[in-house]
Amino acid sequence: MGKGSQAVDAAQAEGRKCTRIGDNVYDITDFLGKHPGGFDLLSLAVDRDATIMFDTYHFRRKVVTSKLSNLPIVTDYHIPKVNYPYPSDSSLYQDILKRTVEEIKSPLRGSQELNITIILLTSLIVYSAYLYCPSVPIAILLGLVGSWWGLTLNHAGNHGSLTTSPFLNSFSEWQTT
Numbered sequence: 001m002g003k004g005s006q007a008v009d010a011a012q013a014e015g016r017k018c019t020r021i022g023d024n025v026y027d028i029t030d031f032l033g034k035h036p037g038g039f040d041l042l043s044l045a046v047d048r049d050a051t052i053m054f055d056t057y058h059f060r061r062k063v064v065t066s067k068l069s070n071l072p073i074v075t076d077y078h079i080p081k082v083n084y085p086y087p088s089d090s091s092l093y094q095d096i097l098k099r100t101v102e103e104i105k106s107p108l109r110g111s112q113e114l115n116i117t118i119i120l121l122t123s124l125i126v127y128s129a130y131l132y133c134p135s136v137p138i139a140i141l142l143g144l145v146g147s148w149w150g151l152t153l154n155h156a157g158n159h160g161s162l163t164t165s166p167f168l169n170s171f172s173e174w175q176t177t
Contacts, residue, residue, distance in 0.1 A: 019045040020079040021054045022086075027072040049079060055087040059101055119148060 016029040028042060035042040037057065045053060058064040087093045126145045130138045 016074075017043075017046045018074050018077050018079065019047070020049040020081060021051050021068065023081075025074045025077045025079050026068065027074050031067075031071060047079060049082045051082070051086050051088075055093075059097060116153065119145075119153060123149060 016027050017032060018025050018027050018029075020026075028045065032039050032042050044050075054064070123145050126138065126141045130142055
């Protein structure tokens with residue numbers, strides 16, 4: 001399969017997973033298992049116009065545009081374009097997107113490193129308690145700590161919004177793979 005700007009015709013894409021984003025149809029077969037949002041989420045885009053999903057979930061345009069440029073563009077593969085406006089066509093959406101990205105990158109978001117440390121220390125304490133004194137209440141706490149970890153560290157790291165540190169975001173993202 002060709003990459004990025006290399007066009008691949010529909011015959012070469014036979015049996016592959018394709019999606020439309022904007023004016024292009026992309027072969028996403030090889031990317032399904034690598035998508036930070038997971039295989040299941042990206043599978044929703046197969047054989048449909050996923051522009052609205054793409055616009056809605058991806059705030060870091062430079063990152064996703066870079067990833068998108070590595071995917072093969074498929075020509076003559078019919079996925080109809082939707083007939084309603086895309087979020088990215090709205091000036092209000094663009095303003096909200098700009099403000100969100102600025103806030104994510106802002107050092108004024110508080111000390112996420114302190115929050116990460118608290119979560120890690122709490123995890124260590126609860127796991128240690130379970131090792132030394134396994135019980136139902138501590139098992140419940142383990143489940144809550146796992147949820148806390150997943151809903152904060154992994155989720156925000158996947159979106160690059162956990163901290164202003166690319167290393168910590170990447171480390172947290174790695175934890176989900």
